Amino acid sequence: MILGVCVALGAIALTVYLYRKFFGALYYAAKIGGPPGYPLLGNALLFINKPPPEFFLTLQNTIQESGKCFRLWLGPELLIVVTDAKVAEAILSSPKYIEKSGEYDFLRPWLGDGLLTSSNRKWFANRKIITPTFHFKILEQFVEIFDQQSNIFVDQLLPKAETGECFDVFPLVTLCALDVICESAMGTTVNAQILSDSEYVRAVKEITYIIHLRTYDVMNRYNVLFSLSSYRRRQDKALKILHGYTNSVIQSRRQALAQRNSGKAMLERQESDIGLRKKVAFLDMLLQATVDGRPLTDEEIREEVDTFMFEGHDTTTSAISFLLYRLAKHPDIQRKVYDEIISVVGEDRTLPVNLSQLNEFHYLDLVIKETLRMYPSVPFFGRKITENSEIANITFPAGANIIIMPFFMGRDPDYFDDPLHFRPERFASEMSAEKSNPYRYVPFSAGPRNCIGQKFALAEIKSLTSKILRHYEILPPQQDQHQEESFIAEVILRPTHGIPIRLQKRQ
Template sequence: MWLILVVTVAVLFVTMLLYEWFRCTMLKNRLKWVKDIPGIPILGNALEFGDTDETFANFQGFFDKHGKLLLLEVAMKPRIISCDYDFFEFMLGGQKVLNKSTVYTYLMNWLGTGLLTSDGPKWKKRRRLLTPAFHFSILEQFVDTFETQGKVLIRKLESLVDKDIDIYKYITLYALDVICETAMGITVNAQEDSESDYVRYVKEVCRIVAIRPHTIFKSSQLLYPLSKDFFREQQAVRHLHSVTYSVIDSRMKKLEQELAMSEAKRQENEATGIKRKMAFLDILLRSTIDGQPLSREDIREEVDTFMFEGHDTTASAISFCVFQVATHPDVQEKILEEQISIFGDDFNRNATLNDLQEMRYLECVVKETLRLFPSVPFIGRRTNEDTMYKGNLIPKDVNITLCIYHMMRDPEQYPNPNEFDPSRFEYNDGKKPYSFVPFSAGPRNCIGEFPLINKIFTYTQSDEEVL
């Protein structure tokens, strides 16, 4: 009996391997116009994906040696990788290749099919619905949140002056505090209680999602459930979903109470300054009540997506920005001069949205930081139909990795690309439209670009004493 079972499993496994090998071979035959990087049988180029530093260096080595448009294979799954400007312009600027690559499926256990992971009609519908949530009038009310949480962070860092610290650890907690208040309208006090369950589980899911694409065993949907990380992820996601649903239900009750409130009472509250901020969740709930087709699960997907995209990317960007400013005293001096020109001697007052818009040099510093260290260094696309590029065929269902990090360090786009030089962005100087894409570009660009920049501004403009 056991022998029959073992033989059956072995036959199924070999059949699966043969199917994947045949499919891989057929795809590669149709992509012969792309330079193929040889790998080893079955694994392909998987061993080239070590830790993050190795992946960046290996990709740069491939591009330097073989060109800017290449074909790799990982576990018999071909993927195009590119840092070529023309290819970026084709992929990001058009309407033909809008679907996300299969790598994004690793996020679906937590995020479902929200704005980040959805494709086709669902994505278009969500994008249209969510765009108004990022209007200036909505975002302006949270500038004081950025400021308040930034001051908590500064207070924490002031006690660590003259010590070597991992700045990212502290800024991640700051970003979590900000995103929880702006997305869900709740206070988690991550900076005061870094060991809270919510903070811990967010970190755990982010860790697992980051390593899965580069681990052969865990990248397989068939084998991943056999790993310890699968059960850790399930536990973390259950907790995160539970918190989000709890907040949704609570905010829904408050919203119903507000809608039941008389117009006279609302006017009285506004006259006395009692006006609640509209968190991202509130906007979603109002859309549901106003007849928009958003279910409780739909709302949870978008809130969790906003949480994921809004805290980790922000923390990374601010950390690199602070490091660059700290190691370039001349840049510090220029930032300080700009702050004095805006605030005068009154550095204790909170920044306004208008103040942030006046910080032109700081904007150059942030952009140069994002050019060197984009928070999302790679983005993935997948062809949903046969697509022609410069007379060459890209077949349906090919995964494509656009290497933003490497393209924005291309000497053809930026002279002395590894040098930190904020003056690059003081003038446009005829830069190509897709040469600066830390937030992607085109129809699927990052919807949260403006609030992320504002969070960086609001923190950096108040960090001079710490630096």
């Protein structure tokens, strides 16, 4: 009798669990609507075995056919794609929806439980620690790094300008941004611009590729299947390099800090061996930070440093590269930006640009905003719905991953007049209109989990762009070298065919 009751109660509990986890989600997902799928696979066949550009086009076509809010099933996982500004506002502005979607789990092998991937109490504590890092006094030190690495960058570009050849600037910007973020985050240099084929640079490329693959490849989304694949072995190899480098810098920096605090001589020879600089880096502040009265462990510090590394180099690479592309295509806009830079900085190209001067580049601000409207560095970001929620008259079921798409919102004619026309001035007029929803433009996300490094990123973009324009005029490729725009929506937005430009030295 007792056994029968226990079995019955167990069956009821299992039924309730399955209903809440799957059948409830099926019911509400059906009301949301979306493309037809198949049993077990869902909509996975839409994306499987498609090269990245086709993946992006498939998503674009699905949005056009299914509207601003629809569901996708990747196996048993429910994704709700959102390009509706009102829904985006309700989700991003609320502290209720701060847990990241399941796709961010693919970052955890590299970033652990850092600021980007953590939630609840740990996220609040980490955010509180890291926010002062981007105070303007500290940003001024970072701007020095931007300027020094930009000098190396323009030197690297000189042979291209002398020959007038057409070349892809994207990989060169990537190396410059990597040098910037290494020195800013860890106080060390990897000399990526000089040693472009370094082990560390290759490992960064490898891990970002694998993270992207797992977001849409249903066979690699699940840890059990992924652990059996060759990608898992490739990931382990890359992580050994990435974590090994960060750990070595943390240990050396911690030893140097201990020596300094005890009044002993600095370990100059040891620091020199790994290229440590004397500027205060992001790592230095973490080494002196405390949570609940205790210092951070090496693992906690590594998670935040690696997060800063991940978020801070690929995103600015994308923004700067697409900005240069648009300046090449619009010489009139390029001339306005150049004139503004000269009016603030002057004719002497050897003078560094400080933070105060960067803040005076108001027209360049508009150009950056317009670039990020059309080419947001992060083309999508996600939140996890932890309980059934009514948002904009739609019930979002518990367990659903909400995928917000700033790329498609920025190109929606319902939100922007003539959206495919590059017009920076719109941000001096359209975006100030009272009737406009600010959540139609969210390249840095918004609300409680907005990008904490936004000021850092904008200062770096301005610094590098101004340095390039002081030395070179940016020209488009020859007509026979022109290719239609095509995108790869990896972890960041990338151009399928690179960013082909030409350069001409300024007199």
